[in-house]
Amino acid sequence: MSEFSWLTVGRLVVDHPLFPVGLTLLAFQFALWLYRRSGWLVLQPVMVSMLLVVGTLLACGMDYATYREGAAPIAFLLGPVTIALAVPLYNNIKRIRLLAMPVLLTVLVGGTLTVMLTLLIAHSMGAQLPVLASLSGKSVTMPIAMLVAEQLGGLASLAAVFVMLTGVIGTALGPWLLGLFKVTHPAARGLSYGINAHAIGTARALEESSECGAFAALGMSLLGVISAVLLPLLMGWVLAGL
Template identity: 75%
Template structure:
């Protein structure tokens, strides 16, 4: 077999849709194994898997558009996975009803404070308006963040990166900060994860227990809705 035939075979293999699908699954499973084996919170599976996929794309020369098309079936699972969060919510519905007002106040004030502090710090560091608009959406789930960022005339690709970094950093530092603050109640821990680290934080909260995961999912959902509705209105007044 000639070198040319080998190159053509390699290109055909890399460009096949199953290659992107398999690469994503293998990268995440390895990252998950590494996270569980090491126990290091900084080795978040999402971040490690992303780095592995990026390295593989560079090594194989596969462009992102082709990879995204091949990995599309995995993206379709995000919908059912999100809907599945209703299970722990249902199991803790009675407690949520009892704490509804404190939950709403916590999400509203916590979300507003997060956006305000982020904008003040970024403005003090000299960030321009498009970057400020992008930073304002970093604490909600990626689909909502990208749509709101586009509505605010921010930088959509940067928003996707910031959302991911917020989730990874919040999940890595959250347990340590909560331990320092002596926050032990599952509901309080869950709300903190949901507000500060959205979907990745919710996954971490589910590891701690169903109650924590339920409140994290609720906080993530409420903050996403409030951000999508109130943030564009607030920014129009500035």
């Protein structure tokens, strides 16, 4: 087949309405295979698949707006997938009730310290308001982090990057740190994953056990709600003292 024909076929594939969906699924399946085959926690499927998608879009000359519109069906599934996290929560409801107060205190104290230390360290390194606002929600789920960042004067796209990096790094280092300090209780491990690595960490917690995944989902959900309500107030107080 001539070069012109190959280019024509390639352009037809890229211009097909299902190309963004197919690209996303293939990239994630390959990244998941690579993660399971290698066993390296650093090769998180979300990060690897994102790099594959970005590289392909650059090579094909497709802009993000077109890709996002074509991949809308996958984005729509995020809602049902998030709701499905209620299943492990329901299956472990008795354990959650017994540990309700420690969990709530952990999320409040841990979430507050995470935001304050992040802002203080970033400010000491010369970060300006847009970066600080974008960093403030790095430990919550991406939709909440992006909305909060915009409300505080930050950049939603930058907030999404920080959330992604936090999830990948937290999931990669979390098991090692928990093992180093001999944290073996499923509830403690799950809560740590959910608070520090949100959705990516919750996926990792579900690999360990149902109870671990339930507390990860609980920690992620509680921190997201609390952050959406209190983060603007907390960040305003911190910035006022800087």
